[in-house]
Amino acid sequence: MSGLGELDLPGTPDSPGAWDERSREAMRERGIPDESAAVPVAREADSASGGPRRGPVRRAAADPVKALMHRHRELCQRAVDALEIAAGLEAHGVTDRTAARFRHRDVFSLAEEMYARVPREAKTPPPRPVPPAAPVARARWAVVTLLTLLPGALCAAAVAALRITDGQARLIAAAAGTLAVVLGLRTALKRGPLSRAGRGTPVGRPRHGTAAWTCWLVGYALLGDGLLAAAVVGGPDTLPTGDTDGPWPLTPAPVLALALGCAPAAWSAHLFASGARRRLAASRGLEEFAASVRPLLFGAFGLFLGALAALVALCGIALGEPAAHAGALTLGALLFLARLLTVHGSTHAPGLVLTAAASAEGLALATVFAGRLPGCGVLAVPVDTLVTAWGLSAVPALACGAAALTLLIHANRTLTRASAHATAERPC
Template sequence: MSGGDPVKALMARHRELCERAVDPLEIAAGLEAHGVTDRTAARFRHRDVFSLAEEMYARAARTDEEDPAAGPAAAQGPAPARWALRALLPGALCVAVVAALRWTGGELRLVVGALGMAAVAAGVRLALGRGPLSSEGRSVPGPHDWRTPPGARAWAYLLVGYALLGDGLLHAGLMGGPDDLPDGAPYGDWPITLAPLLALTLSCVPAALSARLFRSGVGRKLTGSRGLEEFAATARPLLLGVVAVHLAAVSGLSVLCAVVLDEHSTPAATAALGALLLIARLLTVHGFTHAPAVVLRAVGWVEIASVCLVFAGRLPGCDLLAEPVETVVSVWGEHAVPLIACGAGALVLLVHACRRLALASAHAPAGPRPPSDR
């Protein structure tokens, strides 16, 4: 690196990154994604990657010189009012569905419930399509690199479905039932618990606000940081704070919904599921899709296996299969199964997010894909 112009040689290797960058921070994030560290920057006569990126940006012949505002404008996304309305939609739809279920009965209730759940799922998809919980404004090599894998989406819906039906089925199984399909009645043979579902859909608003807070906070810290390690040290507490705020919001909504609907519900289990879904979404919209898919699938299988073991224990000579679940439930109740499973999954993803989302390259509005999260 001693001869010639080392920075010019580096710019030649990353010509496309330098030409399309809208600010030095984007170049710094791209360099980090390619393995350039603050120690590496010293070989190019700079104290850190940010300083190196500033020189590269100043010397680059960018392709956006004719319209320098085009890049930042494209990354701003829709107005806050628009994504706020989208975030309100799932909760509003769920409130309407819950009210309709309370006013109907018999077979009509099953039809209303099925159509209502489809409408709520569509509302959630719409809420995640734009705003802070979406990957809008990011430019990546492949068309599907940053999208939620279909399998992860299915497992997320299954976890929400367990919050709606799972505890009731587990309780009925331990009591020797159920003798019939769920009818939506809170005290039936197989009761449906609506409070967690209502709390989770209403929490789309605090989730979107938390994601927006994290994105804007990271942007400010990225601007003020003078090194990759300094940025990582300030980004992690922000992530932990955002998750804590969301946990408090979901817990409060869970208590409120349980009181309004007159249902027995454990806020801790709902909050654990809400935290799991939020952290998985934050990782996904920043390009780290593998770990959320794996953890959501693992948590889903734990919940499915818990119910299956209870029913398998009814087979002759298979009593031992149900004993672990029966022991957990007898000590802590049916809600302990989703609480333990979702809580452990959320903790694993949080540790992973503290590593991955502390990378400057994870927050670049455009440019190369961050390192794989495998």
């Protein structure tokens, strides 16, 4: 390869450096003959015979692995184990078929040789982080569990405050409860399986305003059905019950279920991440790893949906509301997949899909309101037909369901790659 000679590497052809010594050692361990010794042997034979030979001199064979190490020198030097090199190679497009050109059966075997041939000041590998003792690990997991339960507890308190207050006190309770839930959720996302602490560099440019679109989706789950019902009936000043002086209709059951769902979401994400790391250490090929992780992904996703469905039903019974399973489940699936992808380094696709889902809900409301203008009634026909056939929850269910399906397909391709799990070890 051109330009390799310009790199500042120790050693010359007559005085091999650290890279050549480790290369020869690794080749001897793999049983590959060291052809670089042919040149000195030929020179000694020439001097013994009194002159150079007439025939061609055998040159040392090119070392493709060494060239690959030059290309990914920074990755090799900062890697703490061969698995990190394998994940980095996969992120750069190196597959098992590519590894065959370097005389290896898979990327993992190639990464092991590259890691063994990296020159280091010390012969021993860098010390691995010592796992915490069992009492310490249990204490940390208890803290994380309490943090994941915090948003649900605060949301339950806020809903109870809305139930027992009226007038101005109700507005104050709503504002204070919303602030408390937001702060509790922010605290829960800073630690544990739903946190990005200790993760690698995000893949792709993160979209700004993702949190705002998430708040819009949750706000629609709380207020959207009442607003849409009023718009379909005749305008925002007319409530479905015909009582224009009554309180604005709220549907807190889906929001409460989503807040309580932070705990099963964290547990499902933890099971998926820990299982994927174990399979990464045991796998010997990228395709084998992807095939073993895919059931884990769908299992964690199904486990969360099952827990969320139970929470939606219980919250509906406790608050005396009809269980809107379709809208709540699709929104919960969308938020879970978006966070799971964000935790594992993919930020662009979740932000884009959340924006699309929120925009679809906003467009549905806008078309209904625009249909009340003279000559624009045709704009409201699609939403009116959908609401008449499937109910008010059909709009968020369709928008969030399509978005969640898109993210599930993307997660099936992204989270089954080794590079999505090559991150710093964390206690939880």
